[in-house]
Amino acid sequence: MSLLPRSAEEFSSAEYWDKFFKSRGDKAFEWYGDYNKLCGILHKYIKVQDKVLVLGCGNSELSEQLYDVGYKHLTNIDISETVVTHMNQRNAARRPGLSFHRVDATQTLYEDASFQVSLDKGTLDAMAAEEGGALARRMLQEVSRVLSVGGRYICVTLAQENVVSLAVEHFVHMGWAVRLHCMQEERGTAEEDSFALPVFVLVCTKFRQPMATPPLEMCVGDSGAPVRHTQVCELLSAVREHQAYAVLRKRLRTSLNPDSNLSLTLCQANSGLPRYTLTVQDSPAGAKTPRSNQFAIFIVPRGSETAWLYSSSEGRRQLGANANFRRLVIVAMHRNQEYTDMQAVQAELSPVVMDLAPPGMPANHQVPFLTVGGDLGWREEVFRGRSQLSGEYCVENVRGEDGEPYRRLVFLSNSALVQSESRLLSSASRHKKSKKRAKASAAASSSSSSLSVDSGFLCCAHHQVMVAALALLQEGTRHDTDVPVSVLLVGLGGGGLPQFLRDFLPGVSVEVVELDPVMLEVATQWFGFRPDSRLTVTVGDGLEHICALEKEGGRLFDAIMLDVDNKDCSLGMSCPPAAFVETPFLQKIHNLLTPRGLFILNLVCRDPALRKSVLEGVSSVFPTVLSQKIDQEVNEVLLCFHDQKDPACILTSLDKRARRLQGALSSSTTPACCRAQIDISELLKDLAVA
Numbered sequence: 001m002s003l004l005p006r007s008a009e010e011f012s013s014a015e016y017w018d019k020f021f022k023s024r025g026d027k028a029f030e031w032y033g034d035y036n037k038l039c040g041i042l043h044k045y046i047k048v049q050d051k052v053l054v055l056g057c058g059n060s061e062l063s064e065q066l067y068d069v070g071y072k073h074l075t076n077i078d079i080s081e082t083v084v085t086h087m088n089q090r091n092a093a094r095r096p097g098l099s100f101h102r103v104d105a106t107q108t109l110y111e112d113a114s115f116q117v118s119l120d121k122g123t124l125d126a127m128a129a130e131e132g133g134a135l136a137r138r139m140l141q142e143v144s145r146v147l148s149v150g151g152r153y154i155c156v157t158l159a160q161e162n163v164v165s166l167a168v169e170h171f172v173h174m175g176w177a178v179r180l181h182c183m184q185e186e187r188g189t190a191e192e193d194s195f196a197l198p199v200f201v202l203v204c205t206k207f208r209q210p211m212a213t214p215p216l217e218m219c220v221g222d223s224g225a226p227v228r229h230t231q232v233c234e235l236l237s238a239v240r241e242h243q244a245y246a247v248l249r250k251r252l253r254t255s256l257n258p259d260s261n262l263s264l265t266l267c268q269a270n271s272g273l274p275r276y277t278l279t280v281q282d283s284p285a286g287a288k289t290p291r292s293n294q295f296a297i298f299i300v301p302r303g304s305e306t307a308w309l310y311s312s313s314e315g316r317r318q319l320g321a322n323a324n325f326r327r328l329v330i331v332a333m334h335r336n337q338e339y340t341d342m343q344a345v346q347a348e349l350s351p352v353v354m355d356l357a358p359p360g361m362p363a364n365h366q367v368p369f370l371t372v373g374g375d376l377g378w379r380e381e382v383f384r385g386r387s388q389l390s391g392e393y394c395v396e397n398v399r400g401e402d403g404e405p406y407r408r409l410v411f412l413s414n415s416a417l418v419q420s421e422s423r424l425l426s427s428a429s430r431h432k433k434s435k436k437r438a439k440a441s442a443a444a445s446s447s448s449s450s451l452s453v454d455s456g457f458l459c460c461a462h463h464q465v466m467v468a469a470l471a472l473l474q475e476g477t478r479h480d481t482d483v484p485v486s487v488l489l490v491g492l493g494g495g496g497l498p499q500f501l502r503d504f505l506p507g508v509s510v511e512v513v514e515l516d517p518v519m520l521e522v523a524t525q526w527f528g529f530r531p532d533s534r535l536t537v538t539v540g541d542g543l544e545h546i547c548a549l550e551k552e553g554g555r556l557f558d559a560i561m562l563d564v565d566n567k568d569c570s571l572g573m574s575c576p577p578a579a580f581v582e583t584p585f586l587q588k589i590h591n592l593l594t595p596r597g598l599f600i601l602n603l604v605c606r607d608p609a610l611r612k613s614v615l616e617g618v619s620s621v622f623p624t625v626l627s628q629k630i631d632q633e634v635n636e637v638l639l640c641f642h643d644q645k646d647p648a649c650i651l652t653s654l655d656k657r658a659r660r661l662q663g664a665l666s667s668s669t670t671p672a673c674c675r676a677q678i679d680i681s682e683l684l685k686d687l688a689v690a
Contacts, residue, residue, distance in 0.1 A: 487560075
C-alpha cells in the first residue's frame, strides 16, 4: 500500500515512478494483464514489421515477449530513469535490438509519421489522473503526430469515464476510426488476480483524410463482432454496461445472497435494444438443496413478466424455493423482440449463463433450462402510442397462465406494471363458452380483430375488492333500480371498473374523472369502453374536480373511489399521488359523501413508515377505516366510512351483505357468456380494521 501515490498528480511525476520502480526491484509490474492475456488482440492489430512506440513501458515484460515472438522494431519510452536503466541492463545480452529510452511521452521529439503503432498499457490512465487531463491531451496530440497514415494507437485501459471520453473525443475530433474491445476474464481466473472492472483495449486508426463521421465500434473479446454506434455518448454507455456486467459477474462468482435481487439486461448485438433481463435468486443460507441442484435457468413465458411470482422479490423467493436450486436465474423476454422457440433461446443464453454460476461450480456443469408449459408463451402488440402525461405506451394481447387471451395497457416507462387488463373473448367463445384450453390457445393465436373484451371479468384483484366494498353501504340498502347508488371514480385506466359497475349493478351510476385524454381514447378503442347516461367521463384533474364539487355543494356521492397511479417513482407510494391523501383533501372527500357513504382507496405503499403516516391521516378524517389486503400483491384497499361504525357489527353481518350484492350481480340481464364473475364473500373474507 505504501507504493500507491498520495495524489493523482504523482502519476505523472518522474520522481514518483523512480521511487516506485526502485521499490519494485526486479519484479515486473503488469498493469491490466500480461502478454498471454493480450497477445490475441495485439497480434491482430500489430504487424511484425511495424515500428512500434511503447509509451510508459515501465518494467513490464510485454515488450520482451513481443520481441521474442518476432517483433523486432520496438522503441520503449518511460519518464523514469531508474526503470529505463534497469530494462536496458536486463536486455542488453539477450535482446540487443530492444531499446529503452528516458523520454517524456508528451514531448518525444521523434519525427512526424515515424511509427505505425503506438502501444500504451496503462499510461493514459495514469496521465488522465492529473486534474483537467492536460497531460493526457498533450500525450494524445504527440501520438497523433508520430503515427503514420494507417497507424494505430492501441491503449490498454480500465476505461474510466474521464479517461475513455477524453481519448475517444480526441480521436473522433481528429477524424480517426475508434474501436473498443472489452476483454472479459475467463471463467476460473483466480479472483485475487483480476480487476473487478474489465480491461478494455482502445484501437484508434489514422486516415489520410480525416473522416467527417468516423466509425465508433464496440467488441467483446479480441475477436467479437463489432457493434456500431452513432454517437460518442452511445459508445460510452456501452462501456458502462460492460463494466456493470463485470462487477456483477465478479460478485456472483464469489458469493451467494438470497436478498440481493441482482439483475442485468442483455442487449441484442445488432440493434443494442434490450433482449433479456436476468434476475438472480439464490437459496437462503442453510437451505437443503440436492447436490445436483446447483444452478438452473428459468424462462418466464412472454406475457407473464408482470405476474407476482416473477416481478416481485417475494414472488421470486417463492419461485426459487419451489425450484430448490442453489441459484436460479429468472429470464424475462422483452417486447419488440423476436424469439423463435425454446431451443433458440437456450442457444442464445448458453454462452453467458456460466458467468452467473454460483461460486465453486465446475465450468463443465450442465445447466438445466426450466419454464412453465414448455413453450415461450405468446404476446402480440396491437397498438403503440404516446401520452404527453405518461409517455410511450403499448396495448398488447397475451396468453395468461389459464390459457385464455388477455389485453393489457402498459406504460413503457414502467413496463413491469400492467396499467389495465381485460380478458378477451373470441367470436366463437361468446357463443360456446364451454370450450377449454385448446380453444383459448387458438383464440390467442388468431388476429386481434376477432377478439372482444369480456366485460364481466375484472382482471385486477383490487378492482374486484372495490366492487365488493359496495356491499358495506348502510345495511338495508337494496342494489336495484329503486335505490340508486352514485359513484365518483378518479382514474379511468382501460375503463373496466366503471363499466363493470354500470353493467352489473343496475342501480349504480358512475362519474369518472380522468386526467389524461389519451386514456379515454385507449379505453374506447381497445378495451370496449362505452359511456352513456349512467356512465360519464370528465377529462380533467381529479384533485381540482373534487375541490370544485365540494366548493359548489349540492352534490353527494354514496361512494368515492380513488385508483390513481403516482408518476413520481422516488416515493415509496406508487398509488395514489401524495396530494390525494393530504388531510385537507381527504376532508373535501368526506364532505362529498352521503351519511352512508364510503371512501374506497387503492393504496400501494412499500414504505412501512409512509404507510403508517397515510393511515393516520385517513383515520383522522374518517371515523372507521377497514383494510382488505390483496393476496400476493402490495396493494390494499382501504374502506373509509363517512359515519362512525362498529367494525365488529360490520364483520358480523358481512355474509348477509355479501349475499345481497352477489344477488344483484347475478340478476344482470347481460348474456350468460359475459356474466359477472366475482365472489363477494371470498373477496372480503380477510377484511380487518386498518
